[in-house]
Amino acid sequence: MEADSKPKKSGARLCCVCNQNRAALKRPKTLEQICRECFYAVFEEEIHQVILENQLFKPGDRIAIGASGGKDSTVLAYVLSELNRRHNYGLDLFLLSVDEGITGYRDDSLETVKRNELQYGLPLKIVSYKDLYGWTMDEIVKMIGLKNNCTFCGVFRRQALDRGAALLKVDKVATGHNADDIAETVLLNILRGDIARLSRCTSIITGEDGPIPRCKPFKCTYEKEIVMYAYFKKLDYFSTECIYSPNAYRGFAREFIKDLERIRPRAILDIIKSGEDFRISTTTKMPEQGTCERCGYISSQKWCKACVLLEGLNRGLPKLGIGRTQGLNSDAKISNGMVIQEESVQGQLFCTNQVNPEDQFFGFYICKK
Amino acid sequence: MACNSSTCNSSGCYKGYEEEEQPKPNTKAAVNGGNSCQNLCVKCKVNEPVCCGIGGENSRFCKDCFKNNLYGKFKQAVTYNAMITPPDKVLVAFSGGPSSRVVLQFVHEMQYKAQKNYDANKDKSLPVFGVGVAFIDESSTHSFTSLHIEKAIEDIRLIVSNLAPPSKELFVVPIESIFSSDGIDGKERLKELLDAVSDVTGKEDLLIRLRILLLQKIASENGYTRIVLGTCTSRIACHVISATVKGQGYSLSADIQYVDSRWEIPVVLPLRDCPAQELNTLCSLDGSLKIVELLNGPCSGINGLVSSFVKVLQEENPSRECTIVRTAGKLTPFHFNRVPEIHDSNVPSATRRHQKRYTLKPNGSLSSDSFCPICSSPLKKSNFPSSLRSHGNQQNPDLIASACSSCQFQILPKDPSLMEEFLSVLPQQMITKAKHGDQGDFSLLREQIQEFLLSDGENEI
Numbered sequence: 001m002e003a004d005s006k007p008k009k010s011g012a013r014l015c016c017v018c019n020q021n022r023a024a025l026k027r028p029k030t031l032e033q034i035c036r037e038c039f040y041a042v043f044e045e046e047i048h049q050v051i052l053e054n055q056l057f058k059p060g061d062r063i064a065i066g067a068s069g070g071k072d073s074t075v076l077a078y079v080l081s082e083l084n085r086r087h088n089y090g091l092d093l094f095l096l097s098v099d100e101g102i103t104g105y106r107d108d109s110l111e112t113v114k115r116n117e118l119q120y121g122l123p124l125k126i127v128s129y130k131d132l133y134g135w136t137m138d139e140i141v142k143m144i145g146l147k148n149n150c151t152f153c154g155v156f157r158r159q160a161l162d163r164g165a166a167l168l169k170v171d172k173v174a175t176g177h178n179a180d181d182i183a184e185t186v187l188l189n190i191l192r193g194d195i196a197r198l199s200r201c202t203s204i205i206t207g208e209d210g211p212i213p214r215c216k217p218f219k220c221t222y223e224k225e226i227v228m229y230a231y232f233k234k235l236d237y238f239s240t241e242c243i244y245s246p247n248a249y250r251g252f253a254r255e256f257i258k259d260l261e262r263i264r265p266r267a268i269l270d271i272i273k274s275g276e277d278f279r280i281s282t283t284t285k286m287p288e289q290g291t292c293e294r295c296g297y298i299s300s301q302k303w304c305k306a307c308v309l310l311e312g313l314n315r316g317l318p319k320l321g322i323g324r325t326q327g328l329n330s331d332a333k334i335s336n337g338m339v340i341q342e343e344s345v346q347g348q349l350f351c352t353n354q355v356n357p358e359d360q361f362f363g364f365y366i367c368k369k
Numbered sequence: 370m371a372c373n374s375s376t377c378n379s380s381g382c383y384k385g386y387e388e389e390e391q392p393k394p395n396t397k398a399a400v401n402g403g404n405s406c407q408n409l410c411v412k413c414k415v416n417e418p419v420c421c422g423i424g425g426e427n428s429r430f431c432k433d434c435f436k437n438n439l440y441g442k443f444k445q446a447v448t449y450n451a452m453i454t455p456p457d458k459v460l461v462a463f464s465g466g467p468s469s470r471v472v473l474q475f476v477h478e479m480q481y482k483a484q485k486n487y488d489a490n491k492d493k494s495l496p497v498f499g500v501g502v503a504f505i506d507e508s509s510t511h512s513f514t515s516l517h518i519e520k521a522i523e524d525i526r527l528i529v530s531n532l533a534p535p536s537k538e539l540f541v542v543p544i545e546s547i548f549s550s551d552g553i554d555g556k557e558r559l560k561e562l563l564d565a566v567s568d569v570t571g572k573e574d575l576l577i578r579l580r581i582l583l584l585q586k587i588a589s590e591n592g593y594t595r596i597v598l599g600t601c602t603s604r605i606a607c608h609v610i611s612a613t614v615k616g617q618g619y620s621l622s623a624d625i626q627y628v629d630s631r632w633e634i635p636v637v638l639p640l641r642d643c644p645a646q647e648l649n650t651l652c653s654l655d656g657s658l659k660i661v662e663l664l665n666g667p668c669s670g671i672n673g674l675v676s677s678f679v680k681v682l683q684e685e686n687p688s689r690e691c692t693i694v695r696t697a698g699k700l701t702p703f704h705f706n707r708v709p710e711i712h713d714s715n716v717p718s719a720t721r722r723h724q725k726r727y728t729l730k731p732n733g734s735l736s737s738d739s740f741c742p743i744c745s746s747p748l749k750k751s752n753f754p755s756s757l758r759s760h761g762n763q764q765n766p767d768l769i770a771s772a773c774s775s776c777q778f779q780i781l782p783k784d785p786s787l788m789e790e791f792l793s794v795l796p797q798q799m800i801t802k803a804k805h806g807d808q809g810d811f812s813l814l815r816e817q818i819q820e821f822l823l824s825d826g827e828n829e830i
Contacts, residue, residue, distance in 0.1 A: 186613065187610070187613070189696075190609065190610070190613065190693060190696050190697070191682065191689065191692065191693060191696075192692070192696075193692045193693075193695055193696045194696075195696060195699045195700075198696070252678075252681065252682060252685070256674070256678045259674055259678075260614060260671070260674060263570075263670060263671060263674065264570075264671060266778070267614050267615070267671070269616075270613075270614060270615055270616030270775075271613055271614055271616075273616045273618065274612070274613040274614075274615075274616055274617060274618025274619075274621070275613075275618060276618070277616075277618040277619035277749055278618045278619070278621070278622075278700055279619065279622050279700050279701040280699070280700060280701065281701050
């Protein structure tokens with residue numbers, strides 16, 4: 001996706017698009033020198049094009065925007081409602097927020113979302129882990145420590161989003177995953193050996209055969225540009241990293257991508273392009289889709305991951321469901337609803353915060369260094 | 370400390386949040402259950418272990434078993450992929466580093482054994498394969514003193530001459546011989562070419578391409594049928610990441626297989642399953658495996674960044690490189706990722722049958738891929754880059770339009786007015802490739818219908 005750049009005027013430092021105003025910033029994606037107004041225009045226009053080309057929405061759709069109060073979701077809410085107005089998408093927009101129960105962090109960011117509700121005029125629904133699962137993240141971390149907590153949070157959040165979306169009766173969920181997030185996920189899946197996820201993680205629409213499809217309108221939008229947009233537009237957002245996140249494995253990929261962006265900004269989009277182009281056989285064994293026996297949620301195993309993790313928590317077996325297990329979900333292991341402790345295989349990658357790329361609902365806060 | 374038992378059921382045992390992750394042992398020998406004999410080689414249980422494999426504590430080997438383990442991987446790769454058969458003449462690309470030293474050693478040992486069998490055998494039906502060594506002298510692209518490079522070449526000559534019998538021919542070829550004209554002309558042209566590439570990564574990648582072209586040239590001019598590279602697991606892992614980062618996800622699977630027959634002379638990678646760490650260890654253990662240090666300097670740009678990234682990951686988990694290569698190994702290879710079938714009736718039919726049995730089955734349909742003329746990566750049909758840039762250049766629209774997007778970005782000059790000049794200094798082989806884009810693939814189709822063709826005089830299909 002190379003932007004057409006007109007030859008820069010050296011010295012005068014005029015915006016390279018309108019050639020009238022003084023350039024106020026350098027676009028992180030293309031390094032073009034551009035004025036504020038043109039930046040807003042090109043930023044919004046690119047997202048509009050992505051929405052059109054990928055046919056993300058249709059008129060009359062009810063759309064829930066995953067809202068954490070962070071920059072990605074705030075900008076998403078702002079831009080979507082703006083484009084909805086400007087281009088008459090005909091959408092009914094809602095804000096959907098998940099309260100994981102992290103004191104001193106989530107309760108603060110939820111205040112931001114409540115303000116967004118008023119600022120953007122979008123109705124807000126909040127679903128909480130406590131209500132859904134009986135556990136807050138604070139309680140979970142107290143029990144399991146800081147090594148695998150992101151796995152729990154990610155899995156629970158995914159279901160929470162779907163539950164909330166069902167309550168709102170929406171047709172789709174839009175999340176603020178940006179280009180950086182998707183590039184990191186591509187790299188992570190290569191590092192983890194997850195070929196099945198590798199084939200799915202670059203799709204802009206996922207879960208079409210599940211309860212609620214999700215889409216990522218920011219798939220081609222750089223994180224730095226989102227920050228710039230939020231900063232210049234003075235949007236109200238909450239920008240602290242999650243207090244439980246420092247050990248997530250994603251941090252490695254994130255560092256690398258930051259360094260990469262410095263040398264070659266387009267590399268982020270190149271990673272995504274590579275991810276789309278990987279020759280992955282369609283006969284590669286993909287997980288078969290069924291439903292969880294315990295709760296009815298979509299699952300490729302007998303029990304969905306959330307139920308497995310919950311069982312572990314409730315029984316004081318916090319390692320249940322963590323790491324790769326030999327047939328945890330096989331018939332022999334689950335009998336009469338009693339789950340036996342897994343046998344974990346040597347050499348597992350324990351510290352993943354991404355069980356599923358869609359889980360990274362609040363893209364900005366997970367393991368920001 | 371951490372509990373090592375994998376089936377510990379005590380409620381207090383969470384396998385420790387402080388414990389190091391148990392690295393996955395990647396050597397078959399190490400996974401034999403008992404860790405009780407900590408002071409003996411895990412393989413032969415006789416000698417004292419002197420080193421660790423990638424598996425860390427679980428794979429402590431004595432020197433011989435360590436070497437045999439590596440040799441075993443090499444031999445398996447060669448056999449399963451029919452890399453080297455009796456009538457072949459293999460050219461080993463030697464850079465002086467540990468990987469190429471080890472592959473040279475192993476190829477030599479294989480040849481030596483074959484020679485002994487031949488000598489001992491009354492029926493001399495299966496000839497011994499020939500081995501040559503090629504060293505590419507890149508001193509014109511670096512600032513080595515001539516003394517330094519001469520000493521290095523002397524060392525290499527010594528190494529190769531010691532690897533006899535059977536004797537091996539050594540080719541010491543300067544990189545500028547890639548251009549048809551030799552001498553000062555070549556040096557100038559090379560300098561001009563490299564200077565015309567502004568992107569640091571593009572420069573490094575172009576140099577790699579030139580190296581391969583030169584190896585092809587040496588091999589075909591001297592009757593060699595295979596080129597052996599010492600590419601190891603670690604290098605492949607880096608390539609996987611850097612190709613992903615450069616947008617070359619489609620062609621990635623072509624570069625990382627055991628066999629690459631896209632070229633005139635197939636290129637094989639018998640050390641694909643050997644991690645660099647183990648190869649380094651072998652060289653330091655075995656005094657006879659001298660390496661020739663040619664300080665090419667660390668890679669900079671994207672390639673350097675990827676190297677450090679993979680290094681950091683390795684430190685965090687020693688089996689990460691293997692996982693990366695295994696993941697990439699699940700990508701679908703191309704039809705040219707196997708040894709071409711032998712049609713030579715002089716080759717014993719037993720050999721031909723053997724080769725047929727072991728070569729990779731072609732995947733699905735034989736799509737006629739076209740290739741980037743600069744980096745030879747297969748191009749995805751829908752990815753044909755726009756021909757906007759060729760508008761200003763009517764003479765050579767083929768090359769620009771047919772280059773992959775990565776080469777378009779990092780190698781071809783951005784300024785259209787410089788394109789003409791750039792094309793004039795490119796090696797002829799690349800220009801020719803652009804003109805005859807798809808020809809290579811028809812040879813494979815032809816292979817399939819060969820027996821039904823009546824006329825031999827067909828030039829085009």
